[in-house]
Amino acid sequence: MAKHSFSVPFSGSSQDIVAKAKSAIEKAGGQFSGSEGTGGDFSVPTPAGTVKGTYAIEAQSFSVKITDKPFIVPGSAIESQVRKFLEKA
Template sequence: MSTCNFSIPFSGPAETVLAKAKAAVESQNGDFSGDVNSGSFQVSVFGNVIRGNYNVSAQTLNLLITDKPFLVPCSTIESFLKSKIS
C-alpha cells in the first residue's frame, strides 16, 4: 500500500463539499466520518481498500490517502473525488 496527498480548492460552504464527498464515498459502500474541520473515510474498490483522512483549511479540502492499492494511481483517486465534489 502507498500514500498520496492532494488538495482540492472549493467555493461555497465546507458543509456542501463534505456532503458531496460523503455521498461519493457512501455510493461505493464506503464509510465517511467527521465534521467540517476533519475526518476520515474508507472505501473498497475491486476488493481493495482505500483509506484516508481529510481536513478543511479555509476554502481547501486537504486529503491524505493513507492506504491504497499499489496499482491505483493517486491521480485516479484525485480525479474521481474532484469530479464528485466540484
C-alpha cells in the same frame, strides 16, 4: 506517511463540501466520518482493494491524504475520482 496528498479548492460552505464528499463516498459503498470543523477519515472499496484516507478543511480547500491504497492503483487516479465526486452537484 501519506501515499498521496492533494487539495481541492471549493466555493460555498464547508458544510456543503463535506456533505457532498460523504454522499459520494457512501454511494460508492464506502464509509465516511468526521465533520467540517474537525476533519475525519474515509474508506472506499474498489475492485483492487480498499482506499483509505483522511480529510481536513483548510480555508477554501478540501485537503485529502491517502493513507492506504492498493499498490496497483495510482494516487493520481484516486485524486481524479475524488475531484469528480466533489464537482458533482
